[in-house]
Amino acid sequence: MADEIQRPLDTLNEAKGKSVLVELKGGIQFMGTLRAFDIHINIVLDNAQENRGGEVIRKLGRVFIRGDTIIMISPSEQ
Amino acid sequence: MADEIQRPLDTLNEAKGKSVLVELKGGIQFMGTLRAFDIHINIVLDNAQENRGGEVIRKLGRVFIRGDTIIMISPSEQ
Amino acid sequence: MADEIQRPLDTLNEAKGKSVLVELKGGIQFMGTLRAFDIHINIVLDNAQENRGGEVIRKLGRVFIRGDTIIMISPSEQ
């Protein structure tokens, strides 16, 4: 976690293929494997599941999430 | 699902002609066959139906959905 | 409905001169004949009527609707 990132998108690049927590506007939360992202922060997750209040409410496989609904993306710690 | 996608829009490209779940702001949910999309994530679904709370509330045939209302698009698993 | 559309705006182009259902943010619904649209999805309807809860609440003749309030446009089936 002390590695040198220069730009915010470097963090997303490092997180590719790893598990991430994604929070959307309106309290929606997804977990899954980050597969792709672009400069609009549109992202694709694999093995995605939606959580609310700490519980899994849906398993969705692959999801495309539109960037402008995203508040925060956090790579899982290892 | 392990195929290599490079950019988020690749996921939408692969989903063309297949059934997708689309969630919009405000809790609106559509299912249908993804027919077309563009870089604004405007999409067209065929055989679209609107669901709320797990029930089909309307069958609409073809629908054009404006990208900026979309939260998430998930291809159905096969 | 099986015709080949390539881009979402092709769907709007095919719907010109035909009856469409238009849903706006905030639960507003219009029906009318699609007369024109542009890349911002600004549209013009003729013989427009506004519906709420399945009832016609206003007849408006021609209306210009600003694209960024539009959620969905569905051509009527024939």
Place this chain on the structure above:
Amino acid sequence: MADEIQRPLDTLNEAKGKSVLVELKGGIQFMGTLRAFDIHINIVLDNAQENRGGEVIRKLGRVFIRGDTIIMISPSEQ
């Protein structure tokens, strides 16, 4: 009303100098004579009056309305 318009802004152009109904986000409604508009759908009305619930609540003379608050503009029928 059967005249040929090609683009949505043609409708606004034809409505110049005529009475229009303008609906804004949040249920605000203006009536007045359309004097000018631009590509952002910023508009100017003369002899503007604000209506709520079918009643005139204010007479304002000339008003500049910022485009991004506008939902719909409808020329009065003659």
Place this chain on the structure above:
Amino acid sequence: MADEIQRPLDTLNEAKGKSVLVELKGGIQFMGTLRAFDIHINIVLDNAQENRGGEVIRKLGRVFIRGDTIIMISPSEQ
């Protein structure tokens, strides 16, 4: 009021140095002398006062108002 304006911003230009009513999203209302504006409809008022429900609630001197919060600007009649 019958003078010929071509574009919406002409109305703001004519109102420079005169008293205007400015309404913002969320029911906020300012009155003051229009001193400057730009294409984003950012404006500067002098001798500005904020009104709510028809009463002066604050006197502020000079204010810079960000354009994207503005709904409507109306020059006072003379």
Place this chain on the structure above:
Amino acid sequence: MADEIQRPLDTLNEAKGKSVLVELKGGIQFMGTLRAFDIHINIVLDNAQENRGGEVIRKLGRVFIRGDTIIMISPSEQ
């Protein structure tokens, strides 16, 4: 206050180094010394304090405020 400003940003330029009142969407209010701004109206305040309902609720030192949350900036009168 009668000095000639040509563009809205001139007002912010004149206010540099002086005390300003900044109002944000959602009723948040900051006071502080305007240190810097850019064309997006991102600003930096020094000796910033947050007020709600006329009371100081926090002292924050230096703050960067994102422009698109800003409603209004008013230089303190001297």
Place this chain on the structure above:
Amino acid sequence: MADEIQRPLDTLNEAKGKSVLVELKGGIQFMGTLRAFDIHINIVLDNAQENRGGEVIRKLGRVFIRGDTIIMISPSEQ
């Protein structure tokens, strides 16, 4: 704190590697070490923790926060 900054982003540049308080729309608050930012004010924090009502509710390690949800960033005083 009296050092000369010219543009708002200079403040974020000076805060790199230091502890910052970040407030988001909807009352969400993060603290962490500012690792990176870009012109959209997308940021990356390390050792991030989310606070609500003055209490730590989550520890998240590294987080990417999308710029358009950010209201304010304040470097901790030393």
